[in-house]
Amino acid sequence: MLQLSHIGKQFDGGLVALANICLHLQAGEIVTLVGASGCGKSTLLRIVAGLERPSTGRVLLEGEPLTAPHPAVGVIFQEPRLMPWLTVRDNVRFGIMHLPAAEQASRTAAVLERVGLTAFAEALPRQLSGGMAQRVAIARALVAQPALLLLDEPFSALDPFTKTKLQDHLLDIWADTRPTPTLLLVTHDVEEALVLSDRVVVLHGHPGRINQTLTIDLPRPRRRTCPEFQAWKQRVLDALETEVVGV
Amino acid sequence: MFFMADSLTLTTPLPPAQATNAPRPARRWQWPLGAVLPLLLLGAWEVLARVGALPPNLLPAPTKVLATIGVLARTGELWQHLGITLGRVALGFGLGGALGTVLGALTGYLPLMRRLLDPLLQGLRNIPSLAWVPLFILWMGIYETSKVVLIAVGVFFPVYLGVMSGIQNVDRKLVEVGRVYRLSGLALVRRVFLPATLPAYFVGLRNGLGLGWMFVVAAEIMGANKGLGFLLIDGQMTGRPQTILASILLFAVLGRCTDALLTQLGRRLLRWQDTHGTNAS
Known part of the structure; x- marks a missing residue:
C-alpha cells in the first residue's frame, strides 16, 4: 500500500540525510525504522507525511504519488502537540472539522472511549499528564480513520511504565480496527520495535540507508521477557552495532 | 498506583468529575493587602494638611481634592x-490598535512584508513620539484630529510589536499539526495562529493602552479647552493645586479601569494558558 522508491534527501546546507531508500509496506503491516539518532529515520517519516520533499525518488500511496499531507495518512509526533487552547474533545476533533457535526461528535466520543479519556473530554491540555496527553494525540490521529499511521518516536518521552502500557494499547487498537491500518513507526527503542513490528528496518546513518530488514515472526502478544524475544533483541542490537563499530 | 503519575505531569491531573464539569471555584475573598500602604499615606497626608504642616497652596488635603471633584461633578x-x-x-486606541494589528499580522505572517515594512516601522519607532507634536499641529491644526492621531501613534507601536512577535513565536510544531490536517492558509490562521498569538496580542494591547493614556495628557496639555489634561493646565494657570490633583486622580482611576477591563477580557480568552500566573491564581 505504501511504496518508497530510491528516496534521497539532501538538505539546503548540503547535508545528505538519506540515500536510496527503497521500502514497500503491505496493507495492515507494522514496520519499524530503527537506527541511531541522526540516521535520518525521522526525516524519512516526515517525507512520507508530506511535511518534507524528497530530493530524489518518490513515495507512492496505493499507487498514487504522495507529495503533500494526505487525508489517509495520520501522524503521531514525539510530543503530543495539542493545541493548548482547545479542550481534549476539541483537540481530538481538530482534524475532522470538515465532517458533519453529528459525525464529528460520534467519532470523537468513540475514540475518546477507546483511549480511555471520556472523563477528561472537557479538560485542557495543561491539566493532563504526559501519558494522557499522548493518548489524546493518538485519539486525534485515529479519529480521522487513517489507512496509514506514521509514528515518530511516539512514546520516547514517557516513563517506562506508561510507555509499555501505551505500546500494548496501540497494538490493541491496531488489532481491533477494520480495515486494519498500516503502521510505520520510528524509534530508537529496540524493545518497542520488537513488541510492535512485523518487520524491523535497521538504518545506518551519514547518509541514512537501509542496512537490514528483519522479519519478526514471533507470535503476538509478545512477552518482553521470553528467550526468543531476547534473542531477537540481540540480533537487532547486532545489526545496529555494525555501524557503531564502523564509526 | 502512585507511580502512574509520570514524569511529564505539568499540573496535578484533576479527578475526572472536576475536569468535566469545571465551573471554576469562586475565588476566596482575601483581605486587600495592597490597600494598606495607600490608606496609611492618605491618612498621614490628611492629618499633616489639617495641622498645617503642608502648605495648602502647594499640597491641599485629600478631602479638599475630593471636594473639588464633587464640585466639578455637581x-x-x-x-x-x-x-x-x-x-x-x-x-x-481603536485607530492605532487596528492599524498595529493589521500591519503586525502582515509582517509577522509574511516574511516578504516583514523585510519590506519592518525596517521602516522600527525606524519610525525610534523617534520619541512627542517629537511629532509640532508637525501634527502644523498639519492637522490644534483640534481633535491632531490629538487623536498622536494617541494613535502611541498605541500603534506596542500593538504592532506584540502581534508581530506573537505570530513569529507561534510554535512551529503546532503549525505542522495544522499542515498534517491540510488546513488552508486562512483556516491555519484562524485555528492555529490566531489563538496562539492572543497572549502576546493582549500584552501589546495593554502596553498600547498605557501609552494611549500617556499621550492623551500630552495632547491635551498642548492645547485644549476640554478634557482632563485641560484641567491640569487650568489648575496650574489659576494656581489651584487641588484641581491638578483631582485631574491626576481621575487619570489614575480611568487608566486603571480601562486596563482592568482589558485584563478581564484577556483572562477570559486565555484561560488555557499553562503559566505560573494562571496556575497560581
Missing part, C-alpha cells in the same frame, strides 16, 4: 471632561 463639568478625554483615548 456642575456637570466633570462628565464633560471625562467624556472628551475617554472619547479621544478610545478613538486613538
Whole structure:
C-alpha cells in the first residue's frame, strides 16, 4: 500500500540525510525504522507525511504519488502537540472539522472511549499528564480513520511504565480496527520495535540507508521477557552495532 | 498506583468529575493587602494638611481634592471632561490598535512584508513620539484630529510589536499539526495562529493602552479647552493645586479601569494558558 522508491534527501546546507531508500509496506503491516539518532529515520517519516520533499525518488500511496499531507495518512509526533487552547474533545476533533457535526461528535466520543479519556473530554491540555496527553494525540490521529499511521518516536518521552502500557494499547487498537491500518513507526527503542513490528528496518546513518530488514515472526502478544524475544533483541542490537563499530 | 503519575505531569491531573464539569471555584475573598500602604499615606497626608504642616497652596488635603471633584461633578463639568478625554483615548486606541494589528499580522505572517515594512516601522519607532507634536499641529491644526492621531501613534507601536512577535513565536510544531490536517492558509490562521498569538496580542494591547493614556495628557496639555489634561493646565494657570490633583486622580482611576477591563477580557480568552500566573491564581 505504501511504496518508497530510491528516496534521497539532501538538505539546503548540503547535508545528505538519506540515500536510496527503497521500502514497500503491505496493507495492515507494522514496520519499524530503527537506527541511531541522526540516521535520518525521522526525516524519512516526515517525507512520507508530506511535511518534507524528497530530493530524489518518490513515495507512492496505493499507487498514487504522495507529495503533500494526505487525508489517509495520520501522524503521531514525539510530543503530543495539542493545541493548548482547545479542550481534549476539541483537540481530538481538530482534524475532522470538515465532517458533519453529528459525525464529528460520534467519532470523537468513540475514540475518546477507546483511549480511555471520556472523563477528561472537557479538560485542557495543561491539566493532563504526559501519558494522557499522548493518548489524546493518538485519539486525534485515529479519529480521522487513517489507512496509514506514521509514528515518530511516539512514546520516547514517557516513563517506562506508561510507555509499555501505551505500546500494548496501540497494538490493541491496531488489532481491533477494520480495515486494519498500516503502521510505520520510528524509534530508537529496540524493545518497542520488537513488541510492535512485523518487520524491523535497521538504518545506518551519514547518509541514512537501509542496512537490514528483519522479519519478526514471533507470535503476538509478545512477552518482553521470553528467550526468543531476547534473542531477537540481540540480533537487532547486532545489526545496529555494525555501524557503531564502523564509526 | 502512585507511580502512574509520570514524569511529564505539568499540573496535578484533576479527578475526572472536576475536569468535566469545571465551573471554576469562586475565588476566596482575601483581605486587600495592597490597600494598606495607600490608606496609611492618605491618612498621614490628611492629618499633616489639617495641622498645617503642608502648605495648602502647594499640597491641599485629600478631602479638599475630593471636594473639588464633587464640585466639578455637581456642575456637570466633570462628565464633560471625562467624556472628551475617554472619547479621544478610545478613538486613538481603536485607530492605532487596528492599524498595529493589521500591519503586525502582515509582517509577522509574511516574511516578504516583514523585510519590506519592518525596517521602516522600527525606524519610525525610534523617534520619541512627542517629537511629532509640532508637525501634527502644523498639519492637522490644534483640534481633535491632531490629538487623536498622536494617541494613535502611541498605541500603534506596542500593538504592532506584540502581534508581530506573537505570530513569529507561534510554535512551529503546532503549525505542522495544522499542515498534517491540510488546513488552508486562512483556516491555519484562524485555528492555529490566531489563538496562539492572543497572549502576546493582549500584552501589546495593554502596553498600547498605557501609552494611549500617556499621550492623551500630552495632547491635551498642548492645547485644549476640554478634557482632563485641560484641567491640569487650568489648575496650574489659576494656581489651584487641588484641581491638578483631582485631574491626576481621575487619570489614575480611568487608566486603571480601562486596563482592568482589558485584563478581564484577556483572562477570559486565555484561560488555557499553562503559566505560573494562571496556575497560581
